[in-house]
Amino acid sequence: MSLIVTGSIGIDTIETPAGRRDNVIGGSSIYFAYAASFFTAVRLVGAVGDDCPPEVFDIFRDRPVDTAGLEVRKGSRTFRWHGSYLSDINQAQTLKVDLNVLAERAPAIPPQFRDSRYVFLANTHPLLQQQLLAEFPRCDLAVADTMNLWIQNEPQELRRLLGRIHGLVLNDAEARMLTDRTNLIQAAREVLKMGPRFVVIKKGEHGCLMCSADDLFVLPAFPAEQVVDPTGAGDSFAGGMMGHLAAAGGYSPAELRRALAYGTIIASFTISDFSLGGLLRLTRQEIDDRWRQFAAALQF
């Protein structure tokens, strides 16, 4: 099934206990698309400014990623983020953010992308997410990510979005904020009352859980001994998850469980190096090997 992602493309500067990288490629749609491309073809929509080095997109040269939706906007500047994990490897601290092109109009959806069936709306303003979703009239599965900023400042638009999507992906703190419940299973059930058919709560190093009307699934993180850079872990998790669902052509409880396991595996590679380094070297064979290793580590 055709999978599309709309989200940010950014130039990141990242500090972690393992070191520092300046002006490396990042952004939610980049991590998502690269991760999903191990499972299925991906359509990428996003905007950068004319300051973005064009070789950045060479990373997709040998991947099934259609970058026709990538807009290089003249006179604009690319989104930039400077983050640090020095005080807590599990929680990014934003040192500087320049929204730049992200604060302008949304990128245009190429006409040939309008028949996309699987849609991932990476984190942005929920009104913009609704507008983007409306561009895909044949959508079978729409999943969105969100963040604390919109939960606090745009609750009404976020509620409207939740009434229109099939799945929501968010982290544990966001789930608690959105629902005012401390217990994550209770929080997940509250999210379901807001519209989505399933909700995935990401807990970072503690794994994830998925809740739907029919199913409750819990999964630890892959036991990683070295975390070099957690940037993009959540976006590549979502990419692995949606990539598998699009390849499977459905989101039954069984497929959702497998999708979360693939997302978990992909994220474990993402955090093993800075920026996209952990994904650029990756092969599908390594994903499948680690899948078996993970399944074995959970057996009792």
Added chain:
Amino acid sequence: MSLIVTGSIGIDTIETPAGRRDNVIGGSSIYFAYAASFFTAVRLVGAVGDDCPPEVFDIFRDRPVDTAGLEVRKGSRTFRWHGSYLSDINQAQTLKVDLNVLAERAPAIPPQFRDSRYVFLANTHPLLQQQLLAEFPRCDLAVADTMNLWIQNEPQELRRLLGRIHGLVLNDAEARMLTDRTNLIQAAREVLKMGPRFVVIKKGEHGCLMCSADDLFVLPAFPAEQVVDPTGAGDSFAGGMMGHLAAAGGYSPAELRRALAYGTIIASFTISDFSLGGLLRLTRQEIDDRWRQFAAALQF
């Protein structure tokens, strides 16, 4: 195999978002012994003062728990703890603690308990844990719990203890403090260098992990929607774990994995009510039913 536990017996006052209970039974060895008794016979060693209502021990009337090691000490007072989970359901805040009899000499080990093969040393001063361990010359498996107080104040005695036990059970914050490692898998491997053949790190609502030279096992917590009172979760986890190992008669990686799953299941019942309420009503059938439910919730 004969299983013995040495630890505290206390009178607790507990405040949680679900309510308050005054002067209810608690203490590590009580939770441990009750939990383990679903799997095997248990020998209990501990001391109370003569202020302890004797009907407290009626809870073991129909359980395979030998209370011959229970010492009611004249002129002493029972250990008392007043804790609150009102600000954080996952972290007890101690409002008041009276060590009382726990600050006196250790309880005597009845001669007929000296042939115990499976020994659990619940949290107390590591010097006392070593003295207790020396009372069991035929011990096949010695597992200890510890806490931040001893890690900080008695590092040398704790190191001596670690050189003499087969397994260590501790929580995530304690593992980080003991090893000065943030990553829990790295922390677990550091603990193994200190002596134990395996280490179990409890992560509360996030489950647990077990690490040995041959194995690495991760397990989420049972997805509980209602947490009434977390008191005793860790001790009953250890009780389920050791109870299964003693019943199985060994601690191979496969048995350790099953033991951790049983510990997880037992703890999920403990937190469903105040004090021992969640265990008093429990049957082995319910444990096995939830075991199957848990295994199913983890399949992908």
